[in-house]
Amino acid sequence: MRAGPPPRVFVQEVVTRDGLQIEPRFLPTEDKVALIDALSQTGVAKIEVTSFVSPRAVPNLADAREVARAIRRWPEVTYVALVPNLRGAQAALEAGMDELNLVLSVSETHNLANMRMTTAQSLDGFRAIAALATGTQTSLNGSIATAFGCPFEGMQPAEKVLALAQAYLEAGLHSVTLADTTGMANPRQVSALVSAFKGRFGAVPLTLHFHNTRGMGLANALAALEAGADRFDASLGGIGGCPFAPGATGNISTEDLVHMLDEMGVDTGVDLSALLALARSLPALLGHDIPGQVAKAGRSGDLHPVPAPLRAAQ
Numbered sequence: 001m002r003a004g005p006p007p008r009v010f011v012q013e014v015v016t017r018d019g020l021q022i023e024p025r026f027l028p029t030e031d032k033v034a035l036i037d038a039l040s041q042t043g044v045a046k047i048e049v050t051s052f053v054s055p056r057a058v059p060n061l062a063d064a065r066e067v068a069r070a071i072r073r074w075p076e077v078t079y080v081a082l083v084p085n086l087r088g089a090q091a092a093l094e095a096g097m098d099e100l101n102l103v104l105s106v107s108e109t110h111n112l113a114n115m116r117m118t119t120a121q122s123l124d125g126f127r128a129i130a131a132l133a134t135g136t137q138t139s140l141n142g143s144i145a146t147a148f149g150c151p152f153e154g155m156q157p158a159e160k161v162l163a164l165a166q167a168y169l170e171a172g173l174h175s176v177t178l179a180d181t182t183g184m185a186n187p188r189q190v191s192a193l194v195s196a197f198k199g200r201f202g203a204v205p206l207t208l209h210f211h212n213t214r215g216m217g218l219a220n221a222l223a224a225l226e227a228g229a230d231r232f233d234a235s236l237g238g239i240g241g242c243p244f245a246p247g248a249t250g251n252i253s254t255e256d257l258v259h260m261l262d263e264m265g266v267d268t269g270v271d272l273s274a275l276l277a278l279a280r281s282l283p284a285l286l287g288h289d290i291p292g293q294v295a296k297a298g299r300s301g302d303l304h305p306v307p308a309p310l311r312a313a314q
Contacts, residue, residue, distance in 0.1 A: 006266075007266075008268070008269070009225065009268050010230060010232070011043075011045060011258060011270050012046035012047075012048070012080075012207060013047045013235070013254055014251060015254070016032050016036055016050060016067070017048040017050055017061065017081075018048065018240040018241075019237070019239040021240070022060075022241050023060055026062075029070070032050075033070045033071050035236075036049060036067070039236070039278065040072065040073075040074040042278070043270040044270055047078075047079055048080040048082060049068060049081055050067050050082075051064060052082075053084050065091065068092075068096070069095065081097040082101045083100050083101070083102060084115065086125060086132065093132070093133065093136060097138060098138060099139045101143055101177070102125075102142050102143065103115075103143040104119055104122040104164070105119065105144075105146045106164050107145075108153070109153050110145065110146045113152070126140075130172030134172075139175070140172065140174050141173065141174065141207070142165075142171075142176050143176075144178055145181040146181050146182060147180065148189060149180070149182060149184030149185065150182065158192065158193050161178070165200075165204075169201070169204065174205070175204065176204060177209050178193065178206065179209035180211055181211065182211065183213020183217070183249065184213075185216065185220045186216060187220055187223035194206070195228070206231060207229075208221065208224045208233070209232075209233040210233075210252045211241065211249065211251055211252070212238060212249065212250060212251065213241075217252035218256060221252060221260075225261075233251065234252050234253060235251035236253070236255065236275070237250075237253060237255075237279045237282045238250045238251060238252065238292040238293075239251070239286070239290055239291065250291050253290075254292075255276050255295055256293055259272060259294045276294065
């Protein structure tokens with residue numbers, strides 16, 4: 001039986017981490033801070049601020065410490081940092097991040113390409129990070145990358161994904177993200193995996209992270225919603241992508257997701273007008289157009305003047 005949509009959906013913004021990591025030019029620190037501060041006032045539940053990763057690996061996030069120190073913290077927003085290893089976790093804890101996002105690919109090949117470690121080695125690293133965070137107020141989220149398919153190995157068995165989620169929880173992590181890193185998911189697959197996760201893990205907080213590589217991002221979000229998911233990552237303007245996933249374009253657009261949910265009567269607590277204003281400011285910041293559609297077309301309920309010839313004939 002389908003679970004049906006939840007009464008409230010939590011929108012989690014990833015533009016300043018996932019969105020910026022493969023941009024062709026560096027966005028100045030002060031612009032990142034201003035964008036995060038503006039997003040904090042829109043009603044999003046979480047903001048993935050940055051990643052404490054080697055500047056050589058991701059030059060666009062070389063200012064992680066400076067950004068984390070400069071942003072204004074709003075108590076109703078959870079501020080997240082992606083961390084690749086124990087050193088990154090230590091830096092993120094010192095920066096006072098509310099949550100650490102740990103990422104491991106269920107695909108062995110993709111994990112070796114992305115993290116330069118086997119999945120077992122990555123999981124050992126998670127256990128060390130969990131030990132480091134013990135006694136702090138920082139929560140730990142485990143993202144399962146390529147959960148819906150790997151560009152090198154193909155589709156991953158659902159049981160393999162669920163077994164990795166179980167290993168996360170046993171390692172001391174508090175919540176799980178299923179990530180369609182490469183945009184290979186389809187709605188039926190999403191519905192089945194979300195239902196299986198909820199059936200096995202019950203109230204464990206679950207986030208869905210979709211890319212729109214093949215134009216199915218919002219369809220997949222809707223399938224997850226109908227299966228009972230209530231937390232979604234999204235990127236302002238639909239920018240972003242994985243540097244180790246050939247052809248993987250941007251995340252689902254935050255404003256497009258919120259617009260769809262608003263039109264369906266699903267509460268997000270997000271100010272769509274404020275989001276659209278920020279999305280429309282992105283091309284000037286980035287130097288290129290954005291994939292998001294609602295920022296260009298306007299909301300479905302936005303009406304336009306009657307064409308002049310029709311007015312004249314009336």
